[in-house]
Amino acid sequence: MSYMWKRIKLEIYHCSICKFSVDVDCMRDPPPLAIFFSKAHEHQLNLIPRKISFDCDACGMAGSCQQCDFMIHQSCTDLLEIINVNRHEHRLSRRLHLSPGSWVCGFCHKEVDWSYGAYSCSVCPNYAIHSKCAIRDDVWDKLELKGIQEEPQEIEPFKVINENLICHFSHEKHSLQLNEESVISDGSIRCEACVLPIYSQPFYRCMQCDFILHKTCAYLPRKKRHFYHDKPLTLINMW
Structure with missing residues (x-):
């Protein structure tokens, strides 16, 4: 079964005259050739169907807008605007870029390039996290919180x-x-x-x-986020 899956995935449509190839999956469900991603950029973004070297303006990771060299992974066009992560107590908002300065990711503890997109906290001015780190399966709860009223962060013990x-x-x-x-x-x-x-x-x-x-x-807080779980934990009385 594993061998068959790998073999099928390697099947492509290929033009020998101009050396153009298309994956079977892309033929069945082709991505749009152009999109408008108003949440992040003002111009139309065009699909580039070839592998090229670039840094995604949404997540800052190596991987477009032809008018101004804005480039973004196809997957990064779906980044949510407001999320929770289990590494921080407050909601995080997606930013097109951070303020100039030195930033460290709250998950991987590596440098965050402030000139690229990332998630940051409006309550804690120095907290930010790489876009790709924020949407890991073991970090966030996969919910878009834009338009959802925020629950009180602190319940006094x-x-x-x-x-x-x-x-x-x-x-x-x-x-x-x-x-x-x-x-x-x-x-x-x-x-x-x-x-x-x-x-x-x-x-x-x-x-x-x-x-x-x-x-x-x-003084222990009644609610606490922990990296072992994607939902907040509640302190309860067992007696």
Whole structure:
């Protein structure tokens, strides 16, 4: 089966007089000879049916507009405008080019050429990601977010009662009081969130029962994006 698939894919239509070849798939479903890609460029883009060396103006990667040398991969004409990636907390918008300066991709950590297209964050002024890195299957959720109302980014894990007193979502029936004094214990006092012992770290203690949280654990965000999953993860109370 694998051999047959490779053999069929190698079949082409060929003109021996002018050495012109067309792949079978391109004959069945030929790409348009010209398109208008108003989201990225003002002029008509024409298909170049030969392999040439160029840098795509949308993604910056090596691979047109005949009026001004604007060139773009055929696949890059479908780049979405607003997306989420699991490497960043905020939405990213596609830019025709970044502002001049030094940029590093939030995924591959390689340089991003600011003069080419990329995705960037409007909330975090220094965050950008290569277009091709942003649309990897293990990075984004394949959703166009343009026109979709953004959900609140931050859901506070607790309500502040006063300077040292909070009501945490994991223990809403009682208030927790901050203790920042040095605490040295034998490890018997454990945080209800991470289950690690509390030694000398600041912590919140329930005023009516034995419920205790590290201060750092009490501040953990309710929602978090993680590179192991394309959807945001929600912190829940298992007790």
